[in-house]
Amino acid sequence: MDVLSDLLHRARARDAQIRQLIQRPPWSMTFDGAPSLTVVATLGGHASVRLDDDPRTAPVRLAAGDIALISGVDRYTIADAPDTPPQVVVRGGRKYAVDSGTAARQNLAPRTYGDGLPGATTLLRGAYELGGDVGERLLDMLPQLAVVPTGPRTRAALDLLAAEVAHEEPGQDAVLNRLLDLVLVLALRAWCARPPAELPSWYGALATPAVGDALRLLHGDPAHRWTVAELAARVGRSRAAFAARFTEVVGEPPLSYLTGWRMALAADLLRDTEETVAAVAREVGYADAFAFSVAFKRARGVSPSDWRRKHR
Incomplete structure (x- = not known):
């Protein structure tokens, strides 16, 4: 997608x-x-x-x-x-x-x-x-x-x-x-398409060979345990060349982009559903709820439970 x-x-x-x-x-x-x-x-x-x-x-x-x-x-x-x-x-x-x-x-x-x-x-x-x-x-x-x-x-x-x-x-x-x-x-x-539209970097990246394909893979299955090597292989590029091109076009490395997208999905799940923190962690690609909580707090400044209480 x-x-x-x-x-x-x-x-x-x-x-x-x-x-x-x-x-x-x-x-x-x-x-x-x-x-x-x-x-x-x-x-x-x-x-x-x-x-x-x-x-x-x-x-x-x-x-x-x-x-x-x-x-x-x-x-x-x-x-x-x-x-x-x-x-x-x-x-x-x-x-x-x-x-x-x-x-x-x-x-x-x-x-x-x-x-x-x-x-x-x-x-x-x-x-x-x-x-x-x-x-x-x-x-x-x-x-x-x-x-x-x-x-x-x-x-x-x-x-x-x-x-x-x-x-x-x-x-x-x-x-x-x-x-x-x-x-x-x-x-x-x-x-x-109208110049000089100021757009987020990912929009322009959609038409970039390999990078656009990688973005579609990440959004198609954000819970998958992606690695840079696997993404590069899936889009037909070497690991180093792919990582450099993705970072240049999108503005951040592939796994940093993936983490940011996972945290956005997790924040909405915590706010809009009754799923446990562990269930939310699994849904966005973390097998370990503790690792998810650490990543979420690093990104949002509060724990998943505190985020849920604040934004309900």
């Missing part, structure tokens, strides 16, 4: 929220207590995105087919224009009219709201709640607001998602979640 696929698989919430807005201007929605990652796409018309947490960041305009990835922001506003006053605040999964403070709903179809009149903007919004160390690794790829211009591949995926979002059929949630994942991956690819 490649690194990006592994991060997406391990980090994302199982039930992403997907909604469609079909609304004539003027319209404006503020999201308060926003999820950790939001995908916003303008299918028709245009929209403006403003980060209310950071007034220094100028509002960004989205044309038809553009995608915005919003991450690590507690409050932001999407509107038809930057100067449209907020009309609705979305908080805790409910919409409140700004002037009355009462819950506001105007459903046109399942997961679709607005007025649906001619000249309306059509907007798709998908929200992920990412948590833990693995989620942080994924969010570290992105600035708070990344805009991906429309393209043939992203537009085709958006059209599929838009065609499904207003339906209510058996298996609909599974279809929508997978289509949103497709849109997210295509948007991430497109954004990462």
